[in-house]
Amino acid sequence: MERLLQSVKIGINEKIYLKDPESSDLGKRIVEQSILMIDEIGFESFTFKKLGLKIGSNESSIYRYFENKHKLLLYLASWYWGWLEYQLVFSTNSITDPFKKLEKAIEIVTKSTVEDSAFSHINEVLLNKIVINEYSKSYLTKEVDTENKEGYFVIYKRLVSRISEMVNAVNKDYAYPSSLASTILEGSLHQHFLKDHFSSLTDCHKNDDPTKYFLHLVTTLLK
């Protein structure tokens, strides 16, 4: 797993960046440190000026990689979903029983992220927190439709569609596979958020992932 991942690069739509941040040291520092900074101060307060200061570089140099901070968020999110998709495909590939396959997929997608040493400059645990707290902001905009056409959300959509297909494989008569798949992905982020900030609105507590909740839900629905 480790060795395989080391040779894998998460393929991200080239239109998201001006210059591939994986192609230089500065680019990697931008990605690495932006994750730490967005987690620390939140996406609203995060600016390229502050990031430049933090990485000992200049605002204008960061602009040569990303048009604006919104594009950077799209990049980080795409990376995260690509990374999750990889985990999902890798872990479910060898499972032949459709239900067990779906079970595994739900587990992968709903559990809290644990560190992955394969991508040294990316902290997946913090990135997962960022996705929980900020991902909605990347698509709840007036530009969604344009950006969707540009392909900025392909990886996320592919992930949902993979889960949807797994749902279908378990029960081809179930009428809402796509809605269920999107509910699992989005709902999982939401339950994680509730756990941390609105504990009365969820039954997932402390170190408890929403995994059990969704496993039970899907099992009952499809069996």
Place this chain on the structure above:
Amino acid sequence: MERLLQSVKIGINEKIYLKDPESSDLGKRIVEQSILMIDEIGFESFTFKKLGLKIGSNESSIYRYFENKHKLLLYLASWYWGWLEYQLVFSTNSITDPFKKLEKAIEIVTKSTVEDSAFSHINEVLLNKIVINEYSKSYLTKEVDTENKEGYFVIYKRLVSRISEMVNAVNKDYAYPSSLASTILEGSLHQHFLKDHFSSLTDCHKNDDPTKYFLHLVTTLLK
């Protein structure tokens, strides 16, 4: 019905505003026109300066009602959830069968909003669109915990808890009533959004509400 029927006015936490917008003509215009404007240009592009221009008033006058546009969004959202809660309590009050009660609640909460002439200066249809597109932004902030303590989300939380209690009344052995209730409310907004912008990720199409999807889900889960 209880305290709800006592006044037709939606009771909103007084800390959300500096001066009650219901108390003056200017205040009502601020609320009325901000709904039109946020729907039109989106919350990011919306500013008090633009709103002042639109309502023939001054930026500084708007600041005497709301500290900032975030508080205005909290106000609009609270109003919407209060209004929905009213519909929910009113429509389910007379239903004695727990399952039918829950069914009705899901219907109220997941269907597209239709106009309500009772509140002349508030366009509930547009407000519903705003909630779908912008509500997450009101809590996905670094200030959630503080603002939650201040009670800025009480109405929303009460709504979730009402649905959660209805779930419990149908099946007291179901282990995740709160998670299910929050999934219904948040998930419904999400499915509406997907329907409009990512149709491949949902099975709710065109004028189709996510009502059927959630009714089927809840029925299967609890029966």
Place this chain on the structure above:
DNA sequence: TATAATATAATAGTAATACTATTATATTTG
């Protein structure tokens, strides 16, 4: 009816944001 109180409008000003443009200086590559 005059006066006081309050609400609103107009104006000005500030620090920060979200950039763009230009030039200088490194660093890499051919």
Place this chain on the structure above:
DNA sequence: CAAATATAATAGTATTACTATTATATTATA
């Protein structure tokens, strides 16, 4: 070593998100 390219430094702009002050309406009360 020269040329190409990447990065850094500096400066500048329009807009945002406010605050403060003053002027002018409108309303309430004595």
